[in-house]
Amino acid sequence: MRESTLWIIELVTLIIMIITLPIHLINFSSLIIGPGYATAMSYEEVIARAKNLPYVISSILLLGAIIYHSMYRVRFMVSELPLSKKFERLISLMCLIVGIIAFLYSFYMTIVAILV
Amino acid sequence: MEVVFKIHRFDPSKDVSPYYKQYKITIDKGTTVLEALLYIKERLDNSLAIRYSCRMGICGSCGMRINGIPMLACKTQVSMLKSNIILIEPLSNNPIIKDLVTNFSNLFAKHKMIKPYIIRKDSELDNPTREYLQKPNEFFNILQFALCIKCGLCWSACPISSDNRYLGPFVLAQAYRYISDSRDDGYNERFDIIDSPHGCWRCHFAGSCSQVCPRGVDPALAIQLLKKSITTTKLGLKKIKTAAPVAPPLTEVTRKLDVPQPPPRTVFKNQRDSTNER
């Protein structure tokens, strides 16, 4: 994939993070300052929140964006090392594989929480 | 004023590793670092290697790190440094040829890769007839980037330039200078190299290149503008540029009454015949 395409995806993930991260934080901070904090972190409450579809969608988007952003930046830093082209490609491939595994695992956990 | 110059010395053909040698000299108000180094070379140690040419901040040959900061030696007065001990080192990120002289081959090869000249699809450049039309605002868009003297100070200051494959600030700034030139038609020809893994996307926007530029060029800005240009092109948001047309032939031009005639010609096409003609 071209560098500019990766950069454009990075920009998209940044926009997703700007939108979904406040949703995530507000959701939790309102729990912290709200009256229901004592029970908010209980198993039942967490599962109940996990079944709320808009929240689940925003969480999955946030996860995907953060994983892409972190893998892109890891690749970015490694590419500054004096590596051969072959090794550089290997690093890119590893970042892609680690990113996909991390996303699939977190996606699976979210779905399992909904199905419980 | 007495000043100690602590100078980096290294001759790859003799020395195993670099070392520093100290020279104590008396300088006047206004003495430049280059003048001080030339004094040392002429009077104290003629084995010191320095590169310079114009002595007036135009050729960009005398770049070196002075007290750790990349500067032009001919443009830096010793009194400006406000220190009695002055550390002189070669520019970083380039191989050392000898003492303060570094090898720019890699940089110039990369400069060549971005095709630093006007590219046209028409044949006007091969067979020039008239000038291209350029509006003043189009000229001012590229002016600051056209002032670059390729001294390599930005390359030395850039934290990413230790990656030798990175195109670097001055090469990318020159790429932007030609891409944004209203007369140029070579965007697609330069696209692949700028959009490569070691092209403009590697810039972290540290901005040190712009800080050290002796000509007031802002390479960091040029790199961000390159990123913007590539992104908007890919998203189809960029207006397709048509290269500036050739100026139409002058018609109906009459000399203003108060403009005097030019003096008679003194140089002729064939200089050998000029004496006969006269």
Ligand code: FES
């Ligand atoms: S000698 Fe030309 S820039 Fe310094």
